[in-house]
Amino acid sequence: HATQQETNKTITTSTKAIKQLSEVVRGSSRVRQERLQLDRLKNQLSDAIQRYGAVQKKIAEKSKALLPTGQRSTKQQSPRTPFSDLPDDEKIFNRGDGMWQNQSQDQALLSEITEEDLEAIRQREEAIQQIESDMLDVNQIIKDLASMVHEQGDTIDSIEANIETASSNVESANEQLAKASQHQV
Template sequence: METSYQGGVPFEDNDNFQRLSQTIASNIKKISQNVSSMSKMVNQLQTPQDSQELRNQLRQIQNYTQKLAKDTSSMIMQLMKQKTDIPANVLTRDRLSDEYMATLNAFQSTQRAAAQKTKEDVRKVKAQSINIGDPFALGGGSKDGMELESSRKQEQLTLQEERELQELEERERDIRQLESDIVDVNQIFKELGAMIHEQGAVVESIEASVEHAATDVEAAAHELSHAANYKNKLRKKKVYITLILIIVISIILILIFNH
């Protein structure tokens, strides 16, 4: 079955390019919006607005954005592998790759900020757990009262320590996840950078071909100009010869009539 073409590109391929580029543009917008929300949440950490609910929301949006970034990276690579001779498509591809790299960079910066604050929280919790005093070092009161109070204080401290330990473990998991995600984003940067470099080499090759073609066109134009000049000279020469012949014939006719 024949395939219809538009500017040397199959309609089907061009439609796929358009659909893919629209999806990528939509994903970039979502990632950018999520990064903005994440940045606001990170700024609220270690402030009166900080809460476990806030941290859970931050973790959820971070995980979703990480997955969205990976999917978009795969789409960008598919888009860059598609061959297109349409200048508008080439411009769209380059624009989307630039926008995605900038958005990805902002996402990674937000990840690093969240990881840094979480590490600071972990250090504070560990320092507090080390500085907890002896719960039995209580002054005054009867022996029974001291033992009862001591038992109550110990129970409270134990519950508090358990909660702090759970938070500590959870935040350490968050740190490990964030660091793993940052490494993944670095890998995305490397893969895209390598592909963009490869595309750049292709573009340079195309530019060199265009330059070579332009040189050939210039040489051809020079040859045409030279041929045109030669043709003009030849035409003038013919005109001069014709005029001379007319003059000679006229002189001969005059002489004949006079005789």
């Protein structure tokens, strides 16, 4: 459980760092190369988050699969053969003492085991609920990351279009300056 919480914190921290890096890349002069590196980092983080979510889902499924087994094992446990099922001659001659002299102790032990098992089942259910909650958190982080990537893509496309327009305008201005220079001569 502590590992899951630590992993979720790491994912959140990484996502925030990617957002900050996106802001830095926007203001950078080497846009294309840094954008490619940023995209690669975003994709790697997204893939890691998705793999983590899949692992959490498997853990939750396996934990849920264990619950019915735990519940069944407590029901199947029973003290020794009931007195009524003992052979008649053992009831008569031994009064069943060999099998049932500690019947109340056996029932108390069964009650303790059942309570312990129930507590274990409760703990498993809580762990499953925590895993499901963590999965929802990871899912939200993935959605946020996807939204951020989409927004960055639009911004980068806009920046790239502006750079191309500026480059075209500079070439056109150079041609016009060359023509103006020839007209002055």
